[in-house]
Amino acid sequence: MKNNFLQITLGISALLLSGALFIKTLTPASATPPTPVAFEQQGTSSIGKYQIDLEVANDPDAVYFYAVIWNTENGENSIYAKNSKTGGEWVPWTYNIPSPKK
Numbered sequence: 718m719k720n721n722f723l724q725i726t727l728g729i730s731a732l733l734l735s736g737a738l739f740i741k742t743l744t745p746a747s748a749t750p751p752t753p754v755a756f757e758q759q760g761t762s763s764i765g766k767y768q769i770d771l772e773v774a775n776d777p778d779a780v781y782f783y784a785v786i787w788n789t790e791n792g793e794n795s796i797y798a799k800n801s802k803t804g805g806e807w808v809p810w811t812y813n814i815p816s817p818k819k
Contacts, residue, residue: 766790778802783810 768789774781779802787794796810 782807 770785772783779800782799784797797807798810799807
């Protein structure tokens with residue numbers, strides 16, 4: 718009876734010790750996402766020559782898409798439109814935002 722008890726307690730101790738050693742060997746997980754190096758602070762306009770803003774407007778009959786594309790170096794811009802009814806290509810819109818004079 719004593720020998721059985723000793724074997725059981727030694728077995729439990731060995732399991733606990735091996736579990737503790739296994740947990741000790743695990744590396745901690747990093748929960749912080751990496752900071753992107755290709756992007757700068759928002760609103761600086763210093764990343765690319767061209768930037769785009771896409772707007773979507775819902776209507777009961779169709780969905781309308783508008784894209785404003787502008788040159789960050791000289792301020793020139795264009796607006797393009799597309800809708801889900803026609804499903805066509807992006808076409809230049811008749812109204813453009815005033816660009817700075819050269």
